[in-house]
Amino acid sequence: MKVLTDDGNIDIEAVWFEDGMVHMVDQRLLPHNLEVLEMDDHLQVADAIREMAVRGAPAIGATAAYGMALASLNGANLDEAAMDLKSTRPTAFDLFHAVDWMIEALLKGEDAVRSSRSYASMIVEKCRAIGRYGAPLIKNGSKVMTHCNAGALATVDVGTALAPMREAHDQGKEFFVFVSETRPRMQGMMLTAWELSNEGIDCAIISDGASGHFIRESVDLIIVGADRIAANGDFANKIGTFEKAVLADRFSVPFYVAAPVSTYDPSLSQGDDIIIEQRDGEEVTHIMGNRIAPIGIKALNPSFDVTPAELVDGFITELGVLKPDELHRLGGV
Ligand code: MRU
Numbered sequence: 001m002k003v004l005t006d007d008g009n010i011d012i013e014a015v016w017f018e019d020g021m022v023h024m025v026d027q028r029l030l031p032h033n034l035e036v037l038e039m040d041d042h043l044q045v046a047d048a049i050r051e052m053a054v055r056g057a058p059a060i061g062a063t064a065a066y067g068m069a070l071a072s073l074n075g076a077n078l079d080e081a082a083m084d085l086k087s088t089r090p091t092a093f094d095l096f097h098a099v100d101w102m103i104e105a106l107l108k109g110e111d112a113v114r115s116s117r118s119y120a121s122m123i124v125e126k127c128r129a130i131g132r133y134g135a136p137l138i139k140n141g142s143k144v145m146t147h148c149n150a151g152a153l154a155t156v157d158v159g160t161a162l163a164p165m166r167e168a169h170d171q172g173k174e175f176f177v178f179v180s181e182t183r184p185r186m187q188g189m190m191l192t193a194w195e196l197s198n199e200g201i202d203c204a205i206i207s208d209g210a211s212g213h214f215i216r217e218s219v220d221l222i223i224v225g226a227d228r229i230a231a232n233g234d235f236a237n238k239i240g241t242f243e244k245a246v247l248a249d250r251f252s253v254p255f256y257v258a259a260p261v262s263t264y265d266p267s268l269s270q271g272d273d274i275i276i277e278q279r280d281g282e283e284v285t286h287i288m289g290n291r292i293a294p295i296g297i298k299a300l301n302p303s304f305d306v307t308p309a310e311l312v313d314g315f316i317t318e319l320g321v322l323k324p325d326e327l328h329r330l331g332g333v
Pocket of ligand 1: 055056057058092147148149150151154155159160161187224225226227237238239303
């Protein structure tokens with residue numbers, strides 16, 4: 001991922017393994033501070049996932065893979081380490097996929113660090129393929145909308161929903177992106193807008209509540225990421241995704257989901273079976289640590305919602321763009 005700094009451009013991944021430690025960009029501090037956390041224990045890695053220093057389903061998966069590598073290097077009990085990591089965030093399927101993938105590699109006697117690095121590289125390669133398959137959907141002059149952050153920060157590098165935009169931009173297409181701010185944690189405003197502007201892609205932040213206005217007036221295409229896709233194509237993504245899909249359907253705007261196979265969970269037949277993470281109400285009542293809501297008021301904070309498959313025009317995957325009833329071709333874990 002390209003990052004513009006005062007000292008020039010740098011190229012950085014969201015998370016990597018170096019000198020026996022997991023390194024990750026602290027995404028809670030972006031866009032104004034680029035700080036890298038270093039961890040040598042899988043429990044620190046689990047805390048970082050829970051506290052959302054790293055977030056986005058595929059990046060959570062890669063981070064957990066690195067966490068398993070640390071557990072192995074430190075001689076920790078691998079089943080317990082797997083539970084420590086899996087108990088951090090319940091909705092993102094990549095987390096479970098990655099930990100099981102690492103356990104399988106370790107049981108085969110493969111090198112822990114090399115395996116975790118292969119897992120992360122594999123995810124980035126899948127994102128590049130998603131970019132190649134998705135780019136033709138974006139035309140010169142297109143007005144695209146996205147939600148939350150499904151960019152390089154969410155996937156180690158490249159992104160899922162942002163991958164077709166990066167590729168289309170590299171192909172010289174000119175287009176515009178509406179970035180919805182994504183309350184309560186504002187991943188759209190803080191992370192997606194930062195990534196797109198680093199890449200030189202024209203965009204504007206809109207408040208979440210302005211989505212309907214722009215979908216009716218201007219948007220040609222919506223691309224979002226996913227945290228878990230059920231066998232029938234219902235999928236969970238950041239809260240606020242569902243209403244965009246309903247609006248897209250109402251105003252005949254094509255609605256696409258970009259995700260790698262590691263997000264597809266064929267063990268769940270439908271979206272109702274997806275566990276939705278409920279986070280602390282303080283994320284809603286407070287902004288940047290400042291209480292905005294009246295003292296004592298209750299707040300509800302589901303982190304994700306489920307969009308039914310019937311509202312999805314296609315899933316942009318590393319195997320191509322699939323209709324919901326073609327998802328079985330992904331195979332799954
Ligand atoms: O709570 P977050 O920030 O981890 O949620 C992230 C999202 O909902 C993304 O859209 C999803 O993980 C896809 S990331 C490529």
